[in-house]
Structure formats: C-alpha cells, structure tokens
Amino acid sequence: PSPLAGRDCLTLAEFSPQEVRLILDEAVKIKGLQKARIPYRPLRGRTLAMVFQKPSNRTRVSFEVGMYQLGGHALSLSPQEIQMGKRESPSDTGKVLTRYIDAIMVRTFDHAELEELAAAAEVPVINGLTDTHHPCQALADLLTVREQFGRVEGTKIAYIGDGNNVAHSLAIGCALTGAKLSIAHPEGHGPDEDVIRLSSELGEPPKLTQDPEEAVAEAQVVYTDVWASMGQEAEAEERRRKFAPYQVDERLMSLAADDAIFLHCLPAHRGEEVTADVIDGPRSRVFDQAENRLHAQKALLYLLLS
Numbered sequence: 001p002s003p004l005a006g007r008d009c010l011t012l013a014e015f016s017p018q019e020v021r022l023i024l025d026e027a028v029k030i031k032g033l034q035k036a037r038i039p040y041r042p043l044r045g046r047t048l049a050m051v052f053q054k055p056s057n058r059t060r061v062s063f064e065v066g067m068y069q070l071g072g073h074a075l076s077l078s079p080q081e082i083q084m085g086k087r088e089s090p091s092d093t094g095k096v097l098t099r100y101i102d103a104i105m106v107r108t109f110d111h112a113e114l115e116e117l118a119a120a121a122e123v124p125v126i127n128g129l130t131d132t133h134h135p136c137q138a139l140a141d142l143l144t145v146r147e148q149f150g151r152v153e154g155t156k157i158a159y160i161g162d163g164n165n166v167a168h169s170l171a172i173g174c175a176l177t178g179a180k181l182s183i184a185h186p187e188g189h190g191p192d193e194d195v196i197r198l199s200s201e202l203g204e205p206p207k208l209t210q211d212p213e214e215a216v217a218e219a220q221v222v223y224t225d226v227w228a229s230m231g232q233e234a235e236a237e238e239r240r241r242k243f244a245p246y247q248v249d250e251r252l253m254s255l256a257a258d259d260a261i262f263l264h265c266l267p268a269h270r271g272e273e274v275t276a277d278v279i280d281g282p283r284s285r286v287f288d289q290a291e292n293r294l295h296a297q298k299a300l301l302y303l304l305l306s
C-alpha cells in the first residue's frame, strides 16, 4: 500500500519532505504515461466528490479529467447544491459523502469549514483552495520548477504581491522541498504569521520584504497572483492602488536571473498584477503550470486512494 493511503491533504504540511518528493516522482511517471497514451487506471470504480463553494476552471477540470483518466469517476457539486454551512453543516456533509464516495475535494472560503468536514469524513479529503491554503496549486508549481530546472531544492523563487492562499501554500511547499522563497508584499498584506511559523518548523521560511526588486534579485522563478482573491471583490479598487508598485513587468523580470521563468496560478488580470508582454512572453510557463495541476493531482489521488 501507498504510505499516503487514507490521508488528507489540507495544507501540504501534513506530508514529510520525502512524501512530497514521492508525490512529485509519481506525478512525473503519471505524466509520462499520459504523454505516451499508455492507459493507467488504478482507480477503476473509485469516486471523488468535488464540493465547490467558489468558481473554478483548472481545479474542476483537472480533478474531473484526472479521476476519469485513472479509471474512476468524479462528480462536481456546485455552490447551489450542497450549500455547505447553510443547508447542511460541513461535518454532516463529510459524514454523508463518506457513505457514498472514496475521496472528497473541497473548495470553500473558511479553512475551518474544510477542517470540520475532514474531521468528520472517514475518507481522504483534499483541499481544492480555501481562503488560506491552495496545496494542489503548490504541488503543480513545484512540479513545474522541477521540470524546468531539473530540481526544486536550492532554486530561488520570488513571489510578488498578496500574501494569500497561493503564497501560503508555496511557502509550505518551498520549506518542504528546500527551495529558497522571497515574498515581496505591500505593507499589511504579508503572509499570515501562522504560516511563516509553520514553514520555519518544516524547513526554511520565506524571506519577507516590501521591495520587489530585492525579492527578484537572482530569482529563477518570478511568481505572482491576483491582487484581490475570490471573496475580496469589494476591496478590488483599493487593492489596485496599493499593489500598483508590485506589478510584474519586463523591467522587473530583467532584474531576475537570466534564465528566470514567470509563473502565475491563473486566472490572471493582464495590466494589473502582470503585464501582457510578460505573461504572454517567452519566459512564461503558466500553461505548463496549469497542465501540471492534472498530473500532480492524479499522483496525489493515486497515492491517497491506493
């Protein structure tokens, strides 16, 4: 049996460095099989429920297609269906889905709701994004870095912008794999202290600065995300003003390493956190990164369910 069988993936911090490496190794294998069009269906007859309280493209499609390619089936439950926390508690949702389903993916607002559901569910629970964590994104990010540079350990990554869910999971992922992360953020928008503390327990915590130029110096990866996340729409205007000096443009990219690549979890806003010439330019790997959600999550599903 897999050493990860039956476990949850809520923050990535539940895994050891060896276990994260195992997931990435498995992702490389599964990607190779898929590229060679060799069928690999170890999850025949198994099912995944996907509970969505927020919209999605990548997460929805990559989990559903991934489950199908592994021989299983996924059902997508929209915010109108389960209405978690309103029509039914997260705990009852977890208990009921346990009776039908082999694993549960949840995308919601409050991370505590995910924890409540996971505590009640007797099957593996995977975080498909909460306000504070996005571990599946971090797995795809690390896979993309590994493909590009042949390793993750020791690579220098700069994250520019909001200290949000994506930044938090990247910080945990970098601590677990030995990548060196710098985060440049406006005052009052740094990553949560809890996440900094957690990353320092797992490995090297991110270096924090308010200066994007300092963060990108020698960086091989320049990463950004939206300035207003899902649920922060009312703050979008104010954030546009506050984050303007944190836009990733050609000038900032020119201050990074010569071979630096650009990453973004998507969806992106051209002209806000990144200029069109950077995200659509030769250094951008954002669509490889989006594709890697599929391969990384197939590896995760396989390891949690076998």
Ligand code: CP
Residues within 6 Å of the ligand: 055, 056, 057, 058, 059, 060, 129, 137, 265, 266, 267
């Ligand atoms: N990056 C990501 O999670 O995309 P979606 O919100 O479209 O799933």
Ligand code: NVA
Residues within 6 Å of the ligand: 129, 164, 165, 166, 225, 226, 228, 229, 230, 265, 266, 267
């Ligand atoms: N930080 C963004 C990521 C979207 C994939 C959000 O939470 O909306």
